[in-house]
Amino acid sequence: MAEERTTFPRLMLEMAATRPDDVAMQEKQYGIWAPITWADYAQRVRDTAHGLAALGVERGEIVAVLGDNRPEWLIAELAAQSIGAAVVGIYPTSIGEELRHILTLSQAxxxxxxxxxxxxxxxxxxxxxxxxxGAPLAVEKVVYYDPHGLEAYTDPVLLEFTELEAQGRVWGEAHQGWYDEQVAAGTPDDIAVICTTSGTTSKPKLGELSHHNLLAMADHLTEIDPIGPKDRYVSFLPFAWIGEQMLAVACGLSRGLTLSFPEDSATQRSDLREIGPDVMFSPPRIWESMLSEVQVRIDEAGWLKRKVFGWGYDVGDKVARIRVSGKQPGAGLKLQHALADAVATRPVRDQLGLARIRRCYTGGAPLGPDVFRFFHAIGVNLKQIYGQTEICGIAVVHRDDDVPFNTVGTPIPGTDLRISDDGEILLRSASVFRGYYKQPEATAETVDAEGWLHTGDAGYLDDNGHLVVIDRAKDVLTAPDGTRYSSAFIENKLKFSPYVEEAVVFAPGSGTGTGASAGGMTALITLDPATVGSWAEHERLSYTTYTDLAGKDEVYDLIAEESTRANEDLPESIRVARFVLLHKQLDPDDDEITRTRKVRRNVIADRYADIIAALDRGDDQVAIRSRVTYQDGSSVERELVLQIFDLTTYTIPEGRGRRPVWSGRR
Structure with missing residues (x-):
């Protein structure tokens, strides 16, 4: 068992000893994959650890890492762990107060x-x-690993990563045997990594995860979904996120995965196709964007290609529905599916970089049934997981061939799950975190004396023992007729549309205006610019900016139809009555959503109070002031009038059928 091998640095040294010439990771540079063997990896970690020691880093300290995924990120992480320090990952998009908060709290x-x-x-x-x-920052040295543009910087606080390694080699020569002693002194209960929580309602907390926590999770996950040393994994999601630490680091080191780092964010999709990973984990937004890409491509294809794919998709959908229920298709359908896969669905998988995928996961937020259905229909074994930073990211997962789209699966081995009397999901396993860094009171509120993690989520077990997650327990509401619901449930119904990027739903009476509420649920909606832009192009609808596109009557009509379809699946008492298309996308830099794209409802409620009040009153429109930025970089502040659409008076035009899942066309 990997967890018995105690720490990440020891696992790395074991890999370097048993597989020295195998590729541990590779990074694409100038269009060429540059491999790093396990032996090279271990040597660079040793040099970097010596370099950190030369800077005065001691056991028990925290080293912060800020940036996109590169080999140096993991080298720094393993180097810090080797000498008894821990790392706190910071999202590369973090700025201002968020960055100061993490650096101040960690005292890195x-x-x-x-x-x-x-x-x-x-x-x-x-x-x-x-x-x-606030407290002062403790930062004494900033070590950078991409020197481009920094050649003329002379600030004494700066140090290039290669220079840190060089200093480490010199320091190591003078301290023979020290590194091995430090690695041997490490214990499974040492902090390995500190991950920030999502922070949807307050500043993020820092969750302490030990080597034992993470390696126990890796063992339990791979017990049901084996991962081997020949498997490939493309690492492009931030290492600051528990999801990437979970698979790329914990499973990667314990199972010897080869990690591949794309050259740039702009080349991620093409690099993914080039590598063809065997296993993958991404939040819903990645899978939704892949589906959007397919929809755009197919809608731009000729009628013959659309017909062929439509036929192949229907065959794949039939087979998928049979397989996810644990059964097998008959011989005739299998033969038909083989042909459909060859001419229709496999080429799409190949274009998405999923041709070699054996299994992949989604988590962090609900994924729409239509998206799930699409990927299974094209032959992708996509499964939902459920977990939190506080339990190393995963506690519950779908099993192969048992993937009900409305559930998140069943507990992984070694995990206990129960529902409290008030409906809260409680979890217990060896992967429950050590606690929040420097916040013992918050830790005591989260993990009780019996070791149960109080997730704060409401849920229930269905008749087959699958967990169904409703929402955060504090966000579960009761409609006037007694129907219990969550805003997130309604929002996700709206977001199942390929045209809707985000939706924030408010109950009657949520507005802050003085007028009486018109009743009914209301929603702020932002558009997916790629799919709506493609739709507008097909409809020959010209526009300039996102703001211009969101204000078009034709776009309002498009979203009205999608929202009406979503309402059909909701109880009448919680259907959306009115919506507005927001003039801008929600932005993590504006604190409107987290770095993992979870909506900060309190920020939205405060910032867009006038719009929410107008929706609640049943107004026809609302005037706001906003700064609009154009494609040439210029910006201007001007008054905007946003239209409010009343769905209670809208009906879908007669004869207009539902669009297929794989197409954006009506």
């Missing part, structure tokens, strides 16, 4: 940063005066 003296952009953010933060109600 050394920050490993990616490039000029991250260095500039840190230097700016270091130069700012300490807030009156």
């Amino acid at each position: 003296r050394v920050v490993v940063a990616e490039d000029q952009e991250q260095v500039d953010k840190l230097l700016r933060l270091i130069s700012e005066p300490t807030p009156e109600d």
